[in-house]
Amino acid sequence: MKKFLNKILIFSIILFVFNLVLGFILPIRTYYGNEMFEQKFSSIKNDLNDYNLYFFGSSRIVNGINPKVFDSVMQVNDRDINSYNLGSYGTWFNENIFLINSILNDTSIKDATFMIEFQQVMSVPWEKIDNHKNIYYQSSDNFTFILNYVLDKDIRTFRDFLIGVHYIFSYSISETLNIFNLGKLKGLESYSHSKESKKFDNKGFFAIDSRKEMNQITISNYQSKGVQLFQANESKSNGAFEKKINEIIKKAQERNISIIFILTPKNYTKEMVANYKTLPSENKIDYEKFLDQTSLFEAANWGDHTHFNFQGAQYFTEFVAKEFLILNRNEASENK
Amino acid sequence: MLFNSLDFAIFLPIVFILYWFVFNKSLKWQNLLVAVASYVFYGWWDWRFLSLILFSTLVDYFVGVSLGKTEAPTRRKVLLWISILVNLGFLGFFKYYNFFLDNFKSAFSIAGYELNANSLNIILPVGISFYTFQTLSYTIDVYKDRLEPTKNFISFAAFVSFFPQLVAGPIERASNLLPQFYKPRKFEYSQGVDGMRQILWGLFKKVVIADNCAVYANHIFENSADMSGSTLALGAVFFTFQIYGDFSGYSDIAIGTARIFGFKLMQNFAFPYFSRDIAEFWRRWHISLSTWFRDYLYIPLGGSRGGTWMKVRNTFIIFMVSGFWHGANWTFIVWGALNAVYFLPLLLTNKNRQNMEVVAEDSYFPSLKEFGQMTLTFGLTVIAWVFFRAENIGHAISYLGGMFSESLLSIPYYEGIGYAKFLIPLLAIFIFIEWLERRNQFALEKLLLNQSIFIRLAAYYTIAFLIFYTAGEEQQFIYFQF
Numbered sequence: 042m043k044k045f046l047n048k049i050l051i052f053s054i055i056l057f058v059f060n061l062v063l064g065f066i067l068p069i070r071t072y073y074g075n076e077m078f079e080q081k082f083s084s085i086k087n088d089l090n091d092y093n094l095y096f097f098g099s100s101r102i103v104n105g106i107n108p109k110v111f112d113s114v115m116q117v118n119d120r121d122i123n124s125y126n127l128g129s130y131g132t133w134f135n136e137n138i139f140l141i142n143s144i145l146n147d148t149s150i151k152d153a154t155f156m157i158e159f160q161q162v163m164s165v166p167w168e169k170i171d172n173h174k175n176i177y178y179q180s181s182d183n184f185t186f187i188l189n190y191v192l193d194k195d196i197r198t199f200r201d202f203l204i205g206v207h208y209i210f211s212y213s214i215s216e217t218l219n220i221f222n223l224g225k226l227k228g229l230e231s232y233s234h235s236k237e238s239k240k241f242d243n244k245g246f247f248a249i250d251s252r253k254e255m256n257q258i259t260i261s262n263y264q265s266k267g268v269q270l271f272q273a274n275e276s277k278s279n280g281a282f283e284k285k286i287n288e289i290i291k292k293a294q295e296r297n298i299s300i301i302f303i304l305t306p307k308n309y310t311k312e313m314v315a316n317y318k319t320l321p322s323e324n325k326i327d328y329e330k331f332l333d334q335t336s337l338f339e340a341a342n343w344g345d346h347t348h349f350n351f352q353g354a355q356y357f358t359e360f361v362a363k364e365f366l367i368l369n370r371n372e373a374s375e376n377k
Numbered sequence: 378m379l380f381n382s383l384d385f386a387i388f389l390p391i392v393f394i395l396y397w398f399v400f401n402k403s404l405k406w407q408n409l410l411v412a413v414a415s416y417v418f419y420g421w422w423d424w425r426f427l428s429l430i431l432f433s434t435l436v437d438y439f440v441g442v443s444l445g446k447t448e449a450p451t452r453r454k455v456l457l458w459i460s461i462l463v464n465l466g467f468l469g470f471f472k473y474y475n476f477f478l479d480n481f482k483s484a485f486s487i488a489g490y491e492l493n494a495n496s497l498n499i500i501l502p503v504g505i506s507f508y509t510f511q512t513l514s515y516t517i518d519v520y521k522d523r524l525e526p527t528k529n530f531i532s533f534a535a536f537v538s539f540f541p542q543l544v545a546g547p548i549e550r551a552s553n554l555l556p557q558f559y560k561p562r563k564f565e566y567s568q569g570v571d572g573m574r575q576i577l578w579g580l581f582k583k584v585v586i587a588d589n590c591a592v593y594a595n596h597i598f599e600n601s602a603d604m605s606g607s608t609l610a611l612g613a614v615f616f617t618f619q620i621y622g623d624f625s626g627y628s629d630i631a632i633g634t635a636r637i638f639g640f641k642l643m644q645n646f647a648f649p650y651f652s653r654d655i656a657e658f659w660r661r662w663h664i665s666l667s668t669w670f671r672d673y674l675y676i677p678l679g680g681s682r683g684g685t686w687m688k689v690r691n692t693f694i695i696f697m698v699s700g701f702w703h704g705a706n707w708t709f710i711v712w713g714a715l716n717a718v719y720f721l722p723l724l725l726t727n728k729n730r731q732n733m734e735v736v737a738e739d740s741y742f743p744s745l746k747e748f749g750q751m752t753l754t755f756g757l758t759v760i761a762w763v764f765f766r767a768e769n770i771g772h773a774i775s776y777l778g779g780m781f782s783e784s785l786l787s788i789p790y791y792e793g794i795g796y797a798k799f800l801i802p803l804l805a806i807f808i809f810i811e812w813l814e815r816r817n818q819f820a821l822e823k824l825l826l827n828q829s830i831f832i833r834l835a836a837y838y839t840i841a842f843l844i845f846y847t848a849g850e851e852q853q854f855i856y857f858q859f
Contacts, residue, residue, distance in 0.1 A: 045569045
């Protein structure tokens with residue numbers, strides 16, 4: 042038995058080391074785990090400088106921000122903006138930070154604006170832990186961030202503690218799988234095989250139809266609970282989260298790219314609200330105005346319980362566009 | 378829990394350590410651990426269906442004990458029928474209820490009557506076809522006095538639910554597996570290493586071969602109306618390797634896992650695509666099911682004895698029931714019937730047992746005749762697999778119609794097929810290795826054993842890297858649905 046276990050152990054260690062080395066050598070496509078982002082990015086990568094405003098985020102951005110509407114609002118206000126929706130399905134905070142960092146590192150984009158969906162840090166669900174989508178963006182930096190984030194979390198109950206443990210556990214597994222190059226064959230340059238056809242327009246937007254009659258109470262709750270949470274001051278913000286946000290803002294500033302965080306309607310958490318409040322005012326859209334937008338919380342404007350339909354996207358984009366103009370005016374007057 | 382999942386990668390070492398280091402002093406505790414681990418393994422998918430296994434185990438245990446206590450033929454028959462009705466009742470309800478209902482409704486509506494019965498939203502419990510057949514073999518063998526009934530409930534529960542082969546076989550006979558739970562088991566280095574090699578090869582077949590073939594096979598089958606004949610043929614070939622890699626890969630992992638726990642399971646696949654006729658193919662494909670049907674259905678029906686009509690009837694029954702066992706869809710029944718049509722000429726001309734040995738046993742290469750026979754048999758199975766994979770009979774017929782059209786001789790093409798350039802050489806290497814090792818239980822059993830340790834390790838590492846590089850987004854095993 043001892044001989045058997047020794048052999049298994051040595052075999053595994055060598056496998057681990059070889060994998061580490063191969064991970065550095067092989068030409069892996071940066072965004073291979075996020076098919077939609079890769080499709081969007083590759084469709085505009087030769088024209089990156091034609092755009093001066095990009096949206097990032099999850100499906101709420103994909104289905105909620107229509108760049109054509111945004112650009113037309115800008116045009117009416119004599120602003121020359123050409124925007125593109127780089128949102129992609131199931132893309133949460135850590136992945137978004139990875140995507141934005143990669144774009145800042147690997148492209149020549151400058152003098153632009155990145156509008157980013159404001160999100161909470163999520164743990165990796167166990168049933169999806171070995172998906173390429175949850176592996177490809179892992180790194181030691183990300184894992185360090187998660188550790189700091191959990192250590193700085195407002196842990197008051199045993200449940201909070203277990204949630205913290207789950208964050209560390211799930212990201213350590215995902216990072217290990219990343220080191221083991223799980224599934225990276227599909228990320229090799231020579232193996233770029235897109236399974237799905239593109240489901241977005243030439244500006245990265247995709248509208249969904251209303252799939253069923255929405256429950257107005259559920260949608261209204263997003264608004265009322267949001268108002269309650271934003272009015273209360275009972276939660277502390279997370280220092281590691283703030284630091285991460287500030288790093289990305291600073292990094293973007295070096296390229297004259299301004300970062301603006303936008304809220305999308307959903308169930309907010311106390312921590313998320315506390316973190317949003319700590320954002321510099323020039324880097325976010327005013328949440329009070331956002332929560333005042335009754336049209337955003339009308340069931341008729343929703344495709345399902347988490348996404349706008351075409352009409353809802355129209356309202357939401359117009360609201361974001363107007364707030365963007367206000368932010369720009371404020372900034373301009375401050376500069377004067 | 379899937380063998381190719383992270384859950385299993387954590388589960389297996391834990392059970393292994395508990396089994397050999399914590400519970401190794403007592404056979405009873407070891408068996409109890411196997412039973413509990415098996416329930417965890419199964420319950421991971423849906424714990425509610427554990428009640429079915431437990432109920433089936435209890436019924437068959439008490440039927441077995443009762444059969445051991447009575448000699449009265451009528452009472453014995455009643456007991457046997459209780460076991461058959463309970464096991465096949467579960468199987469029939471969960472797997473076939475909606476199929477029969479829909480077909481009855483269609484039949485009645487043709488006759489002008491409308492049946493007012495609604496289909497039920499039934500979830501098919503994973504592996505139900507496998508464990509019901511395994512436990513049925515126990516009661517039938519006890520009834521036929523081929524096996525002593527067990528009074529050891531823990532051993533029996535562990536036998537019914539033994540996690541390596543619980544959800545997709547091999548379907549073990551009680552006479553082979555159950556006695557292994559009575560004897561103390563000792564870890565043997567050679568068995569452990571053999572087991573690990575078989576697990577490695579099974580994972581390779583599943584993750585590298587089957588899952589990669591699935592990408593192309595699925596795309597081609599789902600868009601078959603837009604594909605040329607040659608592309609459809611390629612899709613059918615990809616599916617042929619997908620189902621082989623998937624199912625025989627599962628069996629390899631199951632047998633290898635059982636080995637590291639000191640159990641020996643039966644061989645389930647013996648390089649079936651190197652068969653020279655369909656009879657040989659069925660002696661090499663899903664051996665545990667074929668022999669189950671042979672022993673518990675074909676022979677009781679009279680087998681190949683009797684007149685021509687009996688032979689034809691029995692052949693069709695066994696192949697069609699075997700097809701129906703795979704799923705409640707006419708496609709599986711036609712798949713079975715087609716295999717019966719392939720098989721019958723051999724049976725009627727007494728040529729069904731002419732290829733009993735391994736092909737080209739004493740040489741590297743097959744003769745021209747053998748090569749032709751293998752190619753023809755492979756071609757026939759590819760055609761039959763189209764029915765197995767198709768959504769319905771209409772889809773299968775239109776698929777085959779498209780395949781055997783003028784464009785069969787064109788170059789296969791669809792957007793994205795260019796990336797199969799990685800897969801085709803890999804398939805060629807896979808076939809080559811399987812061909813070299815066709816005399817063994819599995820391809821890695823003796824491969825490179827006479828070479829230096831460095832060459833062997835290089836081969837194992839290459840396989841492991843390929844598994845890691847192609848893994849992720851775990852794919853369900855096809856046979857889980859049966």
